[in-house]
Amino acid sequence: MENISFKIDGRVCSAEKGQNLIEAAKQNGIFIPTLCHFKHLNPLGTCRVCTVKNNGRTIAGCTVNVEEGIDIEVNTPELLDARKAILEMMFVEGNHFCPSCEKSGDCQMQNLGYETGIRFTRFPHLFVDRIVDARPERIVVNQNRCIKCKRCIEEVRTNDGHRVFNFTHRGNNTVVGIDYEQEAKLSETQAEHAMHICPTGSILVKGKTFGKPFGDRQFDFGPEGKMIPLKEVKKHKTTNKKKRIATTSLAGCFGCHMSMLDVDLGLLDLLEVVEFNKSPITDIKTFTERCDIGLIEGGCCNTHNIEVLREFRKNCDILVSVGECAIWGGLPAIRNTVPLEDCLKEAYLNSMTSEKGETIIPNHEDIPKILNKVYSNREVVEIDYHIPGCPPNANHIWNVVKHILFEEEYSIAYPEFKYD
Amino acid sequence: MDRTQLLNKLWEYQQQFGYISNQAILEISKLLNVSNIEIESVISFYHFFHKTPTGKHLIYLNNSIISEFKGFDEVKTTFEKETGCTFNEPGNNEFTLLETSCIGLNDQEPAALINFQPFTDLTPKKVKLIIQKIKNGENVKDFCSKTISKIRFTPKNDKTVIFRNYRMGESLQQMQKFSPQQIIAKISKSKVQGCGGAFFPTGYKWQSCRNNEDDAKYIICNADEGEPGTFKDRALLQHLPGLLFEGMTIAGYATGAKEGIIYLRAEYFFILPELEALLQEFRNKNYLGKNILGINNFEFNIRIQMGAGSYVCGAASALIESLEGRRGEPPVRTHSATKHGYLQKPTVVNNVETLCYAARIIELGEDFFLNIGTPESPGTKLISISGDVAKPGIYEIEYGTSIRDLLGIEMSQATSPYFVQVSGPSGECINNTEFDRKICREDILCGGAFMVFNRNRDILQVLRNFMEFFKEESCGVCTPCRAGNYILTEKIKKIQRGLCAQEDVDEMKQWGKIIKLTSRCGLGKSSANTVTMAVDKFKDYFNVKIAPSNFNKTVEFDMEDAIHEFDSIIKETQL
Numbered sequence A: 001m002e003n004i005s006f007k008i009d010g011r012v013c014s015a016e017k018g019q020n021l022i023e024a025a026k027q028n029g030i031f032i033p034t035l036c037h038f039k040h041l042n043p044l045g046t047c048r049v050c051t052v053k054n055n056g057r058t059i060a061g062c063t064v065n066v067e068e069g070i071d072i073e074v075n076t077p078e079l080l081d082a083r084k085a086i087l088e089m090m091f092v093e094g095n096h097f098c099p100s101c102e103k104s105g106d107c108q109m110q111n112l113g114y115e116t117g118i119r120f121t122r123f124p125h126l127f128v129d130r131i132v133d134a135r136p137e138r139i140v141v142n143q144n145r146c147i148k149c150k151r152c153i154e155e156v157r158t159n160d161g162h163r164v165f166n167f168t169h170r171g172n173n174t175v176v177g178i179d180y181e182q183e184a185k186l187s188e189t190q191a192e193h194a195m196h197i198c199p200t201g202s203i204l205v206k207g208k209t210f211g212k213p214f215g216d217r218q219f220d221f222g223p224e225g226k227m228i229p230l231k232e233v234k235k236h237k238t239t240n241k242k243k244r245i246a247t248t249s250l251a252g253c254f255g256c257h258m259s260m261l262d263v264d265l266g267l268l269d270l271l272e273v274v275e276f277n278k279s280p281i282t283d284i285k286t287f288t289e290r291c292d293i294g295l296i297e298g299g300c301c302n303t304h305n306i307e308v309l310r311e312f313r314k315n316c317d318i319l320v321s322v323g324e325c326a327i328w329g330g331l332p333a334i335r336n337t338v339p340l341e342d343c344l345k346e347a348y349l350n351s352m353t354s355e356k357g358e359t360i361i362p363n364h365e366d367i368p369k370i371l372n373k374v375y376s377n378r379e380v381v382e383i384d385y386h387i388p389g390c391p392p393n394a395n396h397i398w399n400v401v402k403h404i405l406f407e408e409e410y411s412i413a414y415p416e417f418k419y420d
Numbered sequence B: 001m002d003r004t005q006l007l008n009k010l011w012e013y014q015q016q017f018g019y020i021s022n023q024a025i026l027e028i029s030k031l032l033n034v035s036n037i038e039i040e041s042v043i044s045f046y047h048f049f050h051k052t053p054t055g056k057h058l059i060y061l062n063n064s065i066i067s068e069f070k071g072f073d074e075v076k077t078t079f080e081k082e083t084g085c086t087f088n089e090p091g092n093n094e095f096t097l098l099e100t101s102c103i104g105l106n107d108q109e110p111a112a113l114i115n116f117q118p119f120t121d122l123t124p125k126k127v128k129l130i131i132q133k134i135k136n137g138e139n140v141k142d143f144c145s146k147t148i149s150k151i152r153f154t155p156k157n158d159k160t161v162i163f164r165n166y167r168m169g170e171s172l173q174q175m176q177k178f179s180p181q182q183i184i185a186k187i188s189k190s191k192v193q194g195c196g197g198a199f200f201p202t203g204y205k206w207q208s209c210r211n212n213e214d215d216a217k218y219i220i221c222n223a224d225e226g227e228p229g230t231f232k233d234r235a236l237l238q239h240l241p242g243l244l245f246e247g248m249t250i251a252g253y254a255t256g257a258k259e260g261i262i263y264l265r266a267e268y269f270f271i272l273p274e275l276e277a278l279l280q281e282f283r284n285k286n287y288l289g290k291n292i293l294g295i296n297n298f299e300f301n302i303r304i305q306m307g308a309g310s311y312v313c314g315a316a317s318a319l320i321e322s323l324e325g326r327r328g329e330p331p332v333r334t335h336s337a338t339k340h341g342y343l344q345k346p347t348v349v350n351n352v353e354t355l356c357y358a359a360r361i362i363e364l365g366e367d368f369f370l371n372i373g374t375p376e377s378p379g380t381k382l383i384s385i386s387g388d389v390a391k392p393g394i395y396e397i398e399y400g401t402s403i404r405d406l407l408g409i410e411m412s413q414a415t416s417p418y419f420v421q422v423s424g425p426s427g428e429c430i431n432n433t434e435f436d437r438k439i440c441r442e443d444i445l446c447g448g449a450f451m452v453f454n455r456n457r458d459i460l461q462v463l464r465n466f467m468e469f470f471k472e473e474s475c476g477v478c479t480p481c482r483a484g485n486y487i488l489t490e491k492i493k494k495i496q497r498g499l500c501a502q503e504d505v506d507e508m509k510q511w512g513k514i515i516k517l518t519s520r521c522g523l524g525k526s527s528a529n530t531v532t533m534a535v536d537k538f539k540d541y542f543n544v545k546i547a548p549s550n551f552n553k554t555v556e557f558d559m560e561d562a563i564h565e566f567d568s569i570i571k572e573t574q575l
Ligand SMILES: Cc1cc2nc3c(=O)[nH]c(=O)nc-3n(C[C@H](O)[C@H](O)[C@H](O)COP(=O)(O)O)c2cc1C
Pocket: B193, B194, B195, B196, B197, B198, B199, B200, B202, B222, B223, B224, B225, B226, B227, B311, B312, B313, B314, B315, B316, B317, B349, B350, B351, B352, B354, B355, B521, B522, B523
């Protein structure tokens, strides 16, 4: 085999002629993120996460075979941002509720989210109603999580060579369709193989969904010692001797507040340098002074949430969305794909606990009105920083706060950066 | 059955029963020895195939932007009122109403296809009459519209190339005087470029197909004309189909291909009978078939393959996929079509207009052609003009003609033009400071569509129409195009609702750039062109939309809209 030399981001690399760029880069110690690329499959070129420049032309890296003298760009600011944007598109196009997903922690897409440092998506979530199909014999297909990478379409076949999956429809309605007849012919091993090659949690084998013990997940531990710097976070200049903090929980579960308390004795150290103003922790109901920083848990599901959020914006210099619900709606946003009327009827009229013949959906001028969907805080006021997690790790929260308020530099340990 | 026949087979079922049943899918998948899902995936890709029963009269109303501006809404409601059906729903036994993207009749909008017969210049009154006639049992074929487009302009002083006198067989007679290699030399020298939108040098394409030795080669004529606003290929197919057949034959002679395929978009079904009749005449006269014009061993045949409603199938690589009986997903490119094209054989894919030019160049000589136009783009170009002009139709213009001339009194007679869309939604928008730009390679190229909008037209409505088109027509295989075009459409809708800050406009542009940068094929690479350009070219327009940034750092939020649903639910249920 002929060896050739080529360049990645100006560095001279060598590989076998015609080798796939992703593999060739890996051998030279350069990581190009991919989702659809799979060992022995022909390049699919569907996810576009591996977008690189080849002699100045953008192309999916997985479709490039290296040749003598080619000049590849991988980690330019433009490409890094484009790659992140594509992942964000995947997050908003599907309905990825990491905290309630069986594959969380073992999901390749989620892991790339960590790798690229996605804290929030620049795009608003689309909340398209997608089905969870349990009709197949051995598997369940959760279309909410499918990113249409095409791996299963190309890889999973019956013993007589028939496809089990294929795309149906087109455009934004494209979905991976299942052939129930062929699926029934899959062996247990073949079905499990389908589950394993799915880069997200879209294909699950019935009865095998929690294969690994919780807390023993492959992506929970990043590269040893890897820290996520907080370079995008601006320092806050203030003359207050003791920094003032306000917190609130909107459409959240108070889990994020629990997590704030989870620094244990660290809280006492913190109280040396900060004081809490309006917050469930102090039970102060209205702002008594302007605050340096406001921490918001939960998104906006009713009119009261909107009012409180606007009040926080008015009274805090810096506003931080804490947790998935605050960032994009989170678990309460599961209702966003269901019409509001159905939600209210299910909750108040037809639920198991409602009285027979109940006709009243609670409403009164003193009760906040329910919004047509759960909104992220970004859609209502400007948010300065986002702390992902469900809930975020206590260290993550306080490191961000300390980084913003004090001169010292802090960073986030890789395992503290999570979406669940 | 051979997979390349799949689309034809599906058409048989569709036309006979009005839909393709599960039983039919089962039969076809047996014949092809593939799983059912594979057949379903093909059916659901194409707009004109249905998996559920449709009414006896299938009505497709065009929702292109020109149609929108010429009365789409009233026509649509009249159709609904008269038939008792709702658009984009299954309908009843008699009628099914569906919207469809541009059907190549932009000079005669609003237009619709009823059982694939054209009905143009629709008004509520006309629609009433049509439905009445259908209800009286008349056959739509008997009273459909004449669609032939007016040729509004041809260059003077013997500079017309296409729309001049045509005598059947003339260019073939000239062709036989030259060897295949000489023909390619003539085409290369003429510098004729592809007219399908990519402007690739035709001579180069033919040469590389010729150089790739193989036992079979193909000439494919791209008659998919999907770019909204374009109808010049239809005009050619209606005015000069013989010229196209001769062009294909010349391409076959030059490259060594024996088979030609015309991939005709299903929207043009109504032209098919005439084309088939003329093909037969060509065969009878030995302009097609074996030993054409007595040239030993020169054999060439042409067949027509109907598409089934997909814009992306106009992209050469997707077109080949479609011809092979698959979804029209542009494949990951490893080789050019001139090496591994249709059935992995060397293939030339050329636009209708390109092939017509090829025939004329052989007939009139390349020097004639080179004397017209500009140094970089000699010859003429067909432009289809529509929108706010007095004279919509087909214009054959010399390369180098300015946009101002096209809009002027001698040509289309536009009324206070404000926004001109060149080359369709995937092309470029032009504001009124740029009207002196010239149509030619040196300045701005035009694939054929030229849509004119006056001052009263809302730019956001235009942009939204374009983005809805791409969102629908994306093949769905790659993330940025599938999700990105959807996201961008939502953004435009938000701005239309009056919720716009400076960031929204900036983001529109940035997001468009990302889609362009990372998409796989030409569709995604050009879908956001107009949006990103319009933001800069129509600053005044957008500045009016932008709300000033506010001290409270709140974001534009429509509280009324957010609680409207709750209020009405309470009103309805709590009485
Ligand atoms: C999304 C997309 C749609 C296209 N649609 C058409 C079309 O409708 N007709 C056409 O002739 N070319 C179309 N093209 C261009 C073709 O890919 C190809 O360049 C052309 O048919 C080659 O012929 P030419 O060199 O004669 O122009 C399209 C390209 C793309 C990317």
